[in-house]
Amino acid sequence: MKKKYDLFSFGHISLDVIKTPDDRREALGGAILHAAWVAYRLGVNTGVLTKSAKADKERLKEFPPFPAKDLYWVESKRTTAILNDYKDKSLERRDCFNQGQADPYKKEDFPDFTARVVQYAALMQGEIDLDLIKWLAKRGALVVDAAGIIRTVMADKTMQSQPWPDIKAAFPYFAYFKADAAESNYLTGLDTETHDGRVKAAQQYLDWGAKEIILSHNQELIAATKDGVWASPFKNRNLLGRTGRGDTATTSYIIARLTQKPADAVLFAAALTSLKMETPGPFKGTKSDVEAYLKQFY
Numbered sequence: 407m408k409k410k411y412d413l414f415s416f417g418h419i420s421l422d423v424i425k426t427p428d429d430r431r432e433a434l435g436g437a438i439l440h441a442a443w444v445a446y447r448l449g450v451n452t453g454v455l456t457k458s459a460k461a462d463k464e465r466l467k468e469f470p471p472f473p474a475k476d477l478y479w480v481e482s483k484r485t486t487a488i489l490n491d492y493k494d495k496s497l498e499r500r501d502c503f504n505q506g507q508a509d510p511y512k513k514e515d516f517p518d519f520t521a522r523v524v525q526y527a528a529l530m531q532g533e534i535d536l537d538l539i540k541w542l543a544k545r546g547a548l549v550v551d552a553a554g555i556i557r558t559v560m561a562d563k564t565m566q567s568q569p570w571p572d573i574k575a576a577f578p579y580f581a582y583f584k585a586d587a588a589e590s591n592y593l594t595g596l597d598t599e600t601h602d603g604r605v606k607a608a609q610q611y612l613d614w615g616a617k618e619i620i621l622s623h624n625q626e627l628i629a630a631t632k633d634g635v636w637a638s639p640f641k642n643r644n645l646l647g648r649t650g651r652g653d654t655a656t657t658s659y660i661i662a663r664l665t666q667k668p669a670d671a672v673l674f675a676a677a678l679t680s681l682k683m684e685t686p687g688p689f690k691g692t693k694s695d696v697e698a699y700l701k702q703f704y
Contacts, residue, residue, distance in 0.1 A: 528554025
């Protein structure tokens with residue numbers, strides 16, 4: 407029987423090492439972990455798919471307690487692993503080093519499903535291809551993160567932005583496209599250190615065929631469609647939970663968009679993400695916590 411979800415998210419878990427000028431720690435990460443917790447805490451009907459080596463299957467216990475029938479796991483030869491080396495206390499610039507990459511996704515990995523929104527919680531290039539993008543876009547409104555199409559493992563294991571030959575062909579299949587300011591600078595060549603530059607980058611993505619844009623920067627979250635542009639500031643009081651900012655913002659925004667207009671969704675997502683950035687790990691608050699944060703800081 408075909409499964410029906412409001413949100414279906416898929417992506418690789420990652421065995422992360424997080425290094426800052428003041429600290430070094432290990433944690434389970436990956437965009438999919440952050441996405442799953444946001445969806446669970448907001449009470450959305452969600453299906454989640456991830457891949458890892460068999461030895462790391464036990465790490466699924468760090469996911470939210472979804473019903474077993476809605477948490478899908480596929481065995482991979484390896485588990486993705488990443489060293490995130492933040493260069494200064496702003497935690498805005500980092501060098502990433504690949505320490506393992508799980509197998510790419512293929513159609514056979516997925517259950518028979520449809521969803522209102524299908525989210526590719528991306529880590530790096532090589533996890534999906536254009537044919538899978540086209541196939542997924544038929545199952546629901548497809549959300550794609552720029553990391554999954556430009557973030558590339560180099561010969562020295564560094565991870566750098568590199569061209570993806572199919573990018574222009576893929577854009578018309580993106581109901582939502584998420585990128586941060588650095589990725590947008592690379593993709594468009596625009597100066598994305600300014601608000602106006604980020605807006606121009608979002609408009610470029612719309613021109614390439616994406617239907618709705620989510621663009622993050624350390625100062626703000628921007629949403630854009632052909633009908634307008636909306637922005638809301640981040641107001642976090644510290645950066646203890648900086649890792650996962652973009653993934654949290656993306657998931658909270660697309661969930662809010664199930665019932666809200668872009669202006670309200672970007673405000674809610676900015677507040678939830680600000681709250682998450684004050685505590686390490688995925689978002690484990692409640693909708694009431696976000697509403698209280700909105701009243702206090704917005």
